Amino acid sequence: MPHAFMTMVLDTLRVTTDQKPEARLESRSGANVHAARTSDGHAAYLKVTPATLGAPAIAAARRELRFYAEVAPVAPVRAPRLLDYLDAESGVAVLLEAAGETRQAPAWTTSMWADLGRDLAGLHGMAIPPGADWQHPDALQEALIDPNLDEINSFWAPMLPHLGELLARRVELMEQTRALPPAFVHGDCHTANLVHSAGAIVFCDWQAAGIGRPASDLAFLSVRATPTGTTVPPALVNAYLGTRACDRRTLQRALLAEELAVFVFLWPVFAAFNTPEGIARVRRRTRELAQRWLSAEAGVA
Ligand SMILES: Nc1ncnc2c1ncn2[C@@H]1O[C@H](COP(=O)(O)OP(=O)(O)O)[C@@H](O)[C@H]1O
Ligand SMILES: [Mg+2]
Numbered sequence: 001m002p003h004a005f006m007t008m009v010l011d012t013l014r015v016t017t018d019q020k021p022e023a024r025l026e027s028r029s030g031a032n033v034h035a036a037r038t039s040d041g042h043a044a045y046l047k048v049t050p051a052t053l054g055a056p057a058i059a060a061a062r063r064e065l066r067f068y069a070e071v072a073p074v075a076p077v078r079a080p081r082l083l084d085y086l087d088a089e090s091g092v093a094v095l096l097e098a099a100g101e102t103r104q105a106p107a108w109t110t111s112m113w114a115d116l117g118r119d120l121a122g123l124h125g126m127a128i129p130p131g132a133d134w135q136h137p138d139a140l141q142e143a144l145i146d147p148n149l150d151e152i153n154s155f156w157a158p159m160l161p162h163l164g165e166l167l168a169r170r171v172e173l174m175e176q177t178r179a180l181p182p183a184f185v186h187g188d189c190h191t192a193n194l195v196h197s198a199g200a201i202v203f204c205d206w207q208a209a210g211i212g213r214p215a216s217d218l219a220f221l222s223v224r225a226t227p228t229g230t231t232v233p234p235a236l237v238n239a240y241l242g243t244r245a246c247d248r249r250t251l252q253r254a255l256l257a258e259e260l261a262v263f264v265f266l267w268p269v270f271a272a273f274n275t276p277e278g279i280a281r282v283r284r285r286t287r288e289l290a291q292r293w294l295s296a297e298a299g300v301a
Pocket of ligand 1: 080098100102
């Protein structure tokens with residue numbers, strides 16, 4: 001993090017951070033997230049994206065800022081309140097109210113998953129916000145069109161007997177992920193981006209928000225929970241279906257295709273962030289999903 005930009009952020013927003021800049025919270029985006037305190041003493045989080053991280057990182061930071069400023073006030077889900085921000089040539093910073101604490105996937109109760117299903121149904125049912133362009137690159141669709149075969153083969157070939165068939169039928173897989181009409185999605189929906197406050201779920205980290213596949217938010221919860229040994233219970237999808245009118249079979253087929261496609265086509269690069277045990281769990285789940293997908297296609301399930 002260039003020191004000059006951080007200094008400018010702290011001066012302009014008049015905040016102090018509780019920790020040393022090196023002490024990072026869970027962050028895969030490259031942005032620095034700091035627990036902070038406002039000048040009047042309120043607990044807050046400061047998310048700083050310097051321009052040195054590159055154009056895509058800045059575009060994502062501006063998308064998140066636009067979400068907090070324009071969409072969050074009218075969205076049917078809770079998000080941290082935007083207290084202040086800085087949008088400059090040298091970077092973007094958002095100052096957010098401290099909205100609660102995360103809980104790791106294994107600690108989520110069935111009723112929490114159900115609450116999340118209802119919240120996501122509300123979000124996906126919201127009209128696409130007007131004005132800004134909420135389209136953005138889609139890593140899964142890109143990987144299905146032009147897969148990195150070396151990477152996929154070296155991670156999966158020894159472990160996934162049906163890999164050849166999945167690769168050959170990837171257009172079908174892609175079409176199924178898109179079976180539900182596009183909606184406004186969170187785009188990075190996993191338990192580390194969800195905080196809990198007074199029984200409600202507050203959605204953080206809106207850098208990937210925009211027009212997308214509803215199945216992506218639901219399936220990604222399972223993608224990220226799997227290495228922890230957690231199986232997302234049916235309560236998530238049941239509550240979603242109880243809130244939003246869509247065909248159960250279509251949704252379930254889209255979810256299966258989405259989760260399977262993410263594991264096969266995108267997950268090999270993320271394996272490096274996981275423990276051997278986490279990787280083994282992903283391999284087991286992917287084999288199960290592949291079997292389920294292939295037998296459903298044959299008309300068995
Ligand atoms: N407003 C907030 N209230 C409570 N916790 C937050 C808030 N903003 C961020 N966090 C915590 O900081 C972590 C990293 O922030 P996040 O916005 O997800 O950054 P990144 O894009 O780097 O993943 C989150 O996973 C969450 O635990
Ligand atoms: Mg995050």
